Amino acid sequence: MSLKNNLSGRIALVTAAAGAGIGQATARLLAESGADVVVTDLDPGRTERVAGQIAEATGRRVIGRPLNVVDEDAIAALVAEIHAEWGAIDILVNNAGTSEPAPVWDTPTDSWRRVIDICLTGHFLTMKAVLPRMMERRAGSIVNIASIEAWSSTTPGNTAYHAAKAGVLALTRSTAKQVAPHGVRVNGVAPGLVPNPFLNRMLDPEDLERHASLIPLGRPVDPEEIADAVLFLAGDGSTSITGETINVSGGAYMRA
Numbered sequence: 001m002s003l004k005n006n007l008s009g010r011i012a013l014v015t016a017a018a019g020a021g022i023g024q025a026t027a028r029l030l031a032e033s034g035a036d037v038v039v040t041d042l043d044p045g046r047t048e049r050v051a052g053q054i055a056e057a058t059g060r061r062v063i064g065r066p067l068n069v070v071d072e073d074a075i076a077a078l079v080a081e082i083h084a085e086w087g088a089i090d091i092l093v094n095n096a097g098t099s100e101p102a103p104v105w106d107t108p109t110d111s112w113r114r115v116i117d118i119c120l121t122g123h124f125l126t127m128k129a130v131l132p133r134m135m136e137r138r139a140g141s142i143v144n145i146a147s148i149e150a151w152s153s154t155t156p157g158n159t160a161y162h163a164a165k166a167g168v169l170a171l172t173r174s175t176a177k178q179v180a181p182h183g184v185r186v187n188g189v190a191p192g193l194v195p196n197p198f199l200n201r202m203l204d205p206e207d208l209e210r211h212a213s214l215i216p217l218g219r220p221v222d223p224e225e226i227a228d229a230v231l232f233l234a235g236d237g238s239t240s241i242t243g244e245t246i247n248v249s250g251g252a253y254m255r256a
């Protein structure tokens with residue numbers, strides 16, 4: 001492990017970290033890199049189980065707590081609990097996201113609100129809860145998971161998701177500017193295609209292959225490769241980077 005990726009002594013909170021994708025890979029890599037980690041997700045049993053598996057594999061202090069990222073009171077209670085028990089939160093990874101594709105004219109307004117809430121408002125609520133103490137300590141690194149769809153809006157009918165993820169880019173920049181004078185950094189990672197059980201259900205193997213063939217590096221991205229970028233932004237290898245969102249997409253989206 002490079003010294004700059006050594007997170008020993010740091011405490012990380014990761015949302016939506018008990019699924020099969022980016023969140024769990026990130027929680028695991030942060031723990032492997034020396035951080036103590038709070039794994040959160042919707043289902044208490046699954047969250048507890050994944051936290052236990054990561055603790056056993058890494059020997060770090062890893063706990064699981066149920067958390068719905070749209071529940072402001074629950075976020076406040078969990079952040080208070082971590083501060084009381086562990087003293088601080090050094091790293092926050094906002095990973096929760098969802099999509100409910102439908103044409104704009106056929107999108108129920110409560111579906112629009114749900115996607116915006118989970119993908120965008122959730123990131124805002126967790127940052128709002130952790131920032132006062134991070135700024136007081138002049139220490140903290142936040143990584144918001146966006147999507148290359150924020151730039152390219154290619155998947156059909158994913159309007160609320162596109163809008164929410166574009167919002168994550170702006171939320172990241174805006175917050176980064178406000179907290180930079182207080183010694184806190186805020187960055188983003190925009191994944192490309194990262195296969196997971198949900199995507200595997202939505203796309204048949206031929207569709208997946210067709211999508212993958214359009215990726216310049218010729219294959220989808222592994223969740224672990226997104227976690228690598230999160231680790232870089234969370235740790236001391238990126239101490240002069242803030243307000244940035246890094247695309248990790250095999251070249252599927254390249255910014256000019």
Ligand SMILES: NC(=O)c1ccc[n+]([C@@H]2O[C@H](COP(=O)([O-])OP(=O)(O)OC[C@H]3O[C@@H](n4cnc5c(N)ncnc54)[C@H](O)[C@@H]3O)[C@@H](O)[C@H]2O)c1
Nearest residue numbers: 016018019020021022023068069095096097147191193194
């Ligand atoms: N998979 C991709 O191709 C891809 C591409 C671009 C961006 N992303 C983004 O990456 C992030 C992770 O996606 P993933 O596909 O790797 O899945 P993941 O396994 O990391 O996350 C899925 C988890 O999110 C949890 N979740 C859903 N709603 C929640 C809520 N309200 N509060 C807390 N947890 C909630 C689910 O319970 C599930 O366990 C998301 O923000 C997604 O939009 C994914």
